[in-house]
Amino acid sequence: MPKTYDPATAEPQLIDEWIDAGCYQRSKGVGDCTVVIPPPNVTGVLHMGHAMDDSIQDTIIRYNRMRGRSTRWIVGTDHAGIATQTKVDKKLKSEGISRLEIGREKFIDACWDWRREYGGTIIKQIRRMGCSVDFSDERFTMDPEYAKAVRKVFCDWYHDGLIYRGKRIVNWCPSCTTAISDDEAEYKDEKGHLWHLRYPLTEPVNGQDYIVVATTRPETMLGDTGVAVSPSDPEKAAFVGKTVMLPIVNREIPIFSDYHVDKDFGSGFVKVTPAHDPNDYAMGQAHDLPQINIFDEHAVVVDGYGEFSGMNRDECRKAVVDWFDEHGLLDHVDELDHSVMHCYRCDSALEPWLSEQWFVAVDKLKGPALDAVTSGKIKFHPARWTDTYTTWMENLKDWCISRQLWWGHRIPVFYCEDCGWEDACMDDVHECPHCHGHHVHQDENVLDTWFSSQLWTFATQGWPDHPEQMEGHHPTKALVTARDIIALWVARMIMSSLYFTKEIPFQDVVIYATILAKDGSRMSKSKGNGVNPMDLIAKYGADAMRYNMLTLITNNQDVKFDANIDKKTKELIDSPRTEQARGFVTKIWNASRFVLMNMDGYTPGPAKAATPEDAWMLSRLAKMVAASTERLEAYELGDYARDLQSFFWGEVCDWYIELCKGRLLDGEGAERLQVQRNLVYVLDASLRMLHPVMPFVTESVWDAMPASELDANGQGGYDEHVGRFLMMAAWPEPDAFAPFVNDEAESTFDIARRLVADVRSARARYKLSPKTELAVVVSAGADAVAKLTSQAEFVKSVGRVSELAVAEGAEKPAASVTLVEPDFEAFVVMGDLVDFAAEGKKLEKDLAKAEKELAGVERTLANEGFLAKATPEVIASKRDRAAELTATVERLRAQLADLA
8 A cells, every 4th residue: 555545546546447347337136225316407517515415325325235235326417498598598699699590490409519518517527526326327308218208297297187278477587588487486685665656546535536555566557457455454445346547557447355465564555467466366367357468578568558668677667656756646665675586597586477388287296295205105304304395295386387498398289270279299290180281380388397307216217118127226215405406306206206107206305404605605606605526526535525525414404614715716725624534534544554564464364352452442343333324224424424433533543553553563473363353354344334435545445455354254245246346345234243242341441441541631731741651540439440440451551650549439649630531530640740830820811811702702792783783604703702712711610620
């Protein structure tokens, strides 16, 4: 093994070796673990969400492959209709080409060119991460086989009455010129106004000549066809049945009562614009009001409105308000903060717009999909996301699936212009089957991207033509995804899979936390705070990046990523946590290298508890095997990763390997051979447990490993067909390690280990040489006294303790410091090695300084003015500092108590 480990060289080389050997292809075994990678957009590059998602999935797949289960990991990309069309549109415009000029067919060709050029970027990056997906079986949501599945789903639902066309209010993006579903809309809080406008009554009511309506969108008044009041507002009852003359357009419109109206909002009179508001649309339907669309697809006022025609909505808003003001009809204006829907792609404010669209009726679909989760057939991890899913499903509305785009799956509905025939067809139609006319055309719209991606678990596995390919691989095992697409994708996958395959699409849904920037804000290119995972890999290696991703997993919804980004270049400066993860990679390499450099004379054989430290280590190993297995089975990946580091670094490296050095370097014969076997056994099992999250360094070490008892007893063999790779070796099964569990040995050794650690910390605290021998007195109960007495030679040797006295009720010697453990008190005699008086004064000074700063921070945090004005990041920083100072104060007080 080289002295240093270079991930930049080792990682790409291992990827090639794994793929060339066929390690990534689907494996056979007992039980199944099939996972489909959420298909990234062909326009995309790897971002931190992908890095987290893919690290989790690869950990799951590698673990299950090692468990001997049948594994299949399907990778592919999504055509991403609106996103890709926008990218290609911009590219053509930069070349002076208009999409409208070249036409639909040539534009689609340009989209395919884009996909061929850029579609593989993110796949290459996933490959570089070490994700063991089957790259030989890559899928795309517009492949011919996949397109056939999409078409069948549409046609079947159409003929089953679940798909219909209707004129309804939709969320319309004037920039993308397409409908956007409710779930794709992003709400943003904006500062706005509430305009109070006077509408003249056609005849006075109780001596009143006008009413006042309140609106956040005065421009839409051009399309008003009614005014509504609440039935529970007795003051407005006299106005019901009367009419007003709508200003500007001089349209007489009725006043009516409807329960959609909140009598306490504004003036209590609500203008009703059925073509430009969902609630108004519902009231218009109930009261038979005309639906007047005042905007075209670009949110520009249509002809027929005089000076206002041709204005965009912002221009129209100002002009309408000015007109009302000039004519004495602007009553007053209030400031109002409100939430506005925006397009998730271009960030334009969406326009509620009446248009003809295609919808999926969900009433027959949502019941079975809801039951699949509430019955426990599908489980969410963490479980709290179950409520998010069920709440959304219970309130589910019909899904608008048509998009006014060119790139995507074109809606397979055909129309005859001669006789009016219409049908959804699996094959293109050129002659009307009813009248045999040839004036037949296909619907111009394409399907929502989520319509095609909802079939991902089964359309990628041969459905509908080859359902036999799904046998043993469907339902899939786990879906790993983000919380923001539980409604967009997860729920729809469940609905479509249950309808067409009669099976749930997956057994488990693993929701990972959203990764935020260091300051707690959303990562984005525009803000300059986004982190490129490929930069992390280039700087620290894929193992470090992957391991850090998993350690971030807690039960929280969001996690902050601690990368520092250059504000000017927007390039990565550093990431301390990933740096620490690289330190762990280095620790694995160095510890393994030390062990393997001392294997001369080694022959395979069973591990045995020849010493107390052996018994402790093998028992701890057995428990870690059981805990890691349990964690991974329950998708508790953060705990799995953190616990393994604590075990390998803190127990294997810092204690066991150190304690074995004497026998390894100076021992002879059977004693040395046994410690070699034990070290190889512990190292081998540890590498297997670490492999799913840190595949590269563990594979590199394992390649240099001699055969261990794990290989010899069949527990740890590998697939002879692909060669000796750790990724194909067996997972250490808990049952095979269970005989090593020895609670008494652990307890006895652990108390001695803690005493040694306490003595070492006392030396470090008072800046004494590690070689300085110290006398120690221990006061403990009978059980602890017996255990420490049996380990006295170990404590004295390893802890550099000159004298050790252990007794029940032992008194504290003079000039000693006290170290408290749950089951004993240790008094470390310092004598004249430490000037207790000077040390006490220094500690008192440090304590006073820390207490003063803590008091100041606490006063700041108690100041309501500060909390109201300061940014969340500043407040969080103050609270973090308060926690640090509190811990410092407690530590200094404890040290002062030691000197008493």
